[in-house]
Every structure is written in C-alpha cells, then in structure tokens.
Amino acid sequence: MKLIRELVSRQVEAIKARIAELANVDVGNDPASRSYKQSEIATEALNLKYELAIANKRLMRPTGRKEAKERDRHVAEIDIANRTSVVAAFVERLEAEGDYRQARLWRQHALTIPEQIYREKGLL
Structure with a gap:
C-alpha cells in the first residue's frame, strides 16, 4: 500500500x-x-x-487495512446483491420459457455467488 x-x-x-x-x-x-x-x-x-x-x-483513500477491508466487504455485498438479482431474473425468464432444467441449474449456481465474489475480491 x-x-x-x-x-x-x-x-x-x-x-x-x-x-x-x-x-x-x-x-x-x-x-x-x-x-x-x-x-x-x-x-x-x-x-x-x-x-x-x-x-x-x-x-x-483510506490507508488502514481495517478501513480498506470494510470497504471491500461492502463492495462485495453490493456485487452479491446485484449478481443474485440478475440470476433470479434470468431464472424467472427460463421458467417462463419452460426451460426448468436450466432454471434449476442457475438456482444452484446462485448459491455459489457469494463465495465466487469474495474470491474475486481476494477476501477469502
């Protein structure tokens, strides 16, 4: 830093x-x-x-590790919420089209979103 x-x-x-x-x-x-x-x-x-x-x-920008980590976690939570809402909308569209298999797979994928984002941000 x-x-x-x-x-x-x-x-x-x-x-x-x-x-x-x-x-x-x-x-x-x-x-x-x-x-x-x-x-x-x-x-x-x-x-x-x-x-x-x-x-x-x-x-x-904040120079302390604690402030930076808090900011990174806050940004990660916003990203999680955004990505989860996008996947949820996509699942709804798939179900409306009758593609239940893909909808199930995307719902399962949505469960891994928080871990993915934390890894992307280097927080894990």
Whole structure:
C-alpha cells in the first residue's frame, strides 16, 4: 500500500510539472481559431487536470487495512446483491420459457455467488 501511495505521489508531481509547462504555452481563447497544435495542447492540459483529480482521489483513500477491508466487504455485498438479482431474473425468464432444467441449474449456481465474489475480491 505504501508503494502504491509513493507511485501515485510521483505521478501527481509529474502531472503538476507538465501542467506548469503547458501553462506557459499560448493556446488562444477561441477554440475555433486555434491551430492543430494549440488544440492538442489544450486537450492535453484538460486531460492532465482530469488525471490529477483522479490521482489525488487515490491518495485520499483510506490507508488502514481495517478501513480498506470494510470497504471491500461492502463492495462485495453490493456485487452479491446485484449478481443474485440478475440470476433470479434470468431464472424467472427460463421458467417462463419452460426451460426448468436450466432454471434449476442457475438456482444452484446462485448459491455459489457469494463465495465466487469474495474470491474475486481476494477476501477469502
């Protein structure tokens, strides 16, 4: 976790440096009258600001293992609920079509969804 924070911090510094470089370039005020190069520079600056916001959010994430585990479990429970509801709707459709064998198999599969998601998230 510490390594990731360090890498993201470096990324933030690199982005800030490039934004500072681009701030010295005249891109004009009217987007319609910009040259191709000016348009690309303006787009790069906008994209860098977006990337900077994302990187700053990554730095603000909880750093403690306990908070991260709680967040991961919460996300896993939401995924379980979503996937289970999708399977339930699919089972209803299969039963409406008269495909009871597939409906039974999918109901059995639904029982394994929580374990699958916890394994996907690395919580088991």
